[in-house]
Each structure stands twice: as structure tokens, then as C-alpha cells.
Amino acid sequence: MHTNNSGEQPSVGLLKSLEDRLVWILVNDSRQFALAAQSPITAEIYLAALYRSFPDEISLYFRDPAPLAKLVKGLETIDVSSIEIAPAQSPGKPAQILNVKIDDALLRILREAGRLSAGAGRVRIGLADVMHALTKDVETTQHLSSARNLLVASTSTDSID
Numbered sequence: 001m002h003t004n005n006s007g008e009q010p011s012v013g014l015l016k017s018l019e020d021r022l023v024w025i026l027v028n029d030s031r032q033f034a035l036a037a038q039s040p041i042t043a044e045i046y047l048a049a050l051y052r053s054f055p056d057e058i059s060l061y062f063r064d065p066a067p068l069a070k071l072v073k074g075l076e077t078i079d080v081s082s083i084e085i086a087p088a089q090s091p092g093k094p095a096q097i098l099n100v101k102i103d104d105a106l107l108r109i110l111r112e113a114g115r116l117s118a119g120a121g122r123v124r125i126g127l128a129d130v131m132h133a134l135t136k137d138v139e140t141t142q143h144l145s146s147a148r149n150l151l152v153a154s155t156s157t158d159s160i161d
Contacts, residue, residue: 010102010110017114018125025049031100036078040101043109043140044148048072050127061131063151071148105140109133 015023026041029049034041051058051068059065110125112133117125134140135152144150 010107014110014114017117017123018110019127021053022050022125022127022130025053029053033075034100036075040103041106042103043106043134044071044144044150045075046106047134047144047150048075052076054127057127061134061153063153067148067150105137105143109137109140112136 018026026046029052030041030046033045033049037045039045047058048068048071051065052072055065058068062068109130113125113129116132117129135154141152144152
């Protein structure tokens with residue numbers, strides 16, 4: 001899995017296109033997990049943060065969500081000082097709030113989710129769009145399978161492209 005070495009971050013437009021709850025998970029929970037793991041925000045970290053907040057919803061997208069639950073538990077046990085994980089004080093500037101890099105694979109998934117959402121005539125990117133984009137990303141799904149034994153279930157919209 002490639003990390004984002006180019007320094008490219010999500011555009012404010014992309015972040016504003018996400019449903020509010022998806023932005024919240026990205027800029028708060030995923031950021032906290034990434035700081036704990038001392039890594040960029042990866043697809044794994046974003047999925048773990050989504051799972052922690054919406055376990056029933058996220059479970060539908062995986063054959064067995066147990067590896068996500070295990071990842072969440074592991075990330076929650078890492079002690080990070082409150083100064084490092086304190087929420088940013090600049091609401092309205094989501095791209096600057098993160099101050100943690102986002103992995104290229106996650107950016108690719110979020111951009112594809114934006115295309116899927118726009119193609120369906122929706123203004124906001126929803127969880128189903130993100131998960132459908134994930135199923136289409138072979139590199140990431142293979143990584144999740146081999147590194148975490150996390151098998152993505154196909155979505156009902158996989159045949160609609």
C-alpha cells in the first residue's frame with residue numbers, strides 16, 4: 001500500500017462533498033487513530049474509525065468484521081497525549097484541520113466515491129459511495145485481505161457502472 005509522499009491532500013471541495021458524519025470521522029477519529037499509529041490516515045484506519053462509530057452499518061460491507069473490531073481495539077489501547085490528539089481549532093478549513101497526511105489509496109477511494117456520487121446525481125458522498133469505491137479498488141481490497149484478513153463483500157451496486 002502506498003503512502004502519500006507527494007504532500008497532496010484532499011481538496012476542500014472533496015471534503016465538503018462528504019456527508020457530515022464521514023468528514024467528522026476523517027478529521028477527528030481517523031486523525032486520532034493515525035496519530036496513535038504514527039502513520040498517515042490509511043484506508044484501514046478510516047474503515048476502523050467508521051466501524052467504531054457505525055459498527056452495524058459497516059459490518060454489512062465485510063464478510064467478517066472481526067478484523068476491523070480487532071484493529072479498533074488495538075488502536076484504542078495506544079496512549080497518545082491529549083495535546084497531540086486535541087481537535088483543531090479552525091472549523092471551516094477541513095483540509096488544514098487534518099495536519100495528518102492521507103494515504104494515496106484512501107484519497108483514490110474518496111475521489112472515486114465522489115465520481116460515483118456525482119454520476120448518480122447526488123451532491124454529497126455517502127457511506128455507500130465510499131464502500132462501493134472501495135470494492136472497485138483492487139489494490140486496496142487485496143491489501144486489506146492479505147494484511148488484515150479483511151474481506152470486502154461486494155456491494156449491490158457493483159454491477160451498475
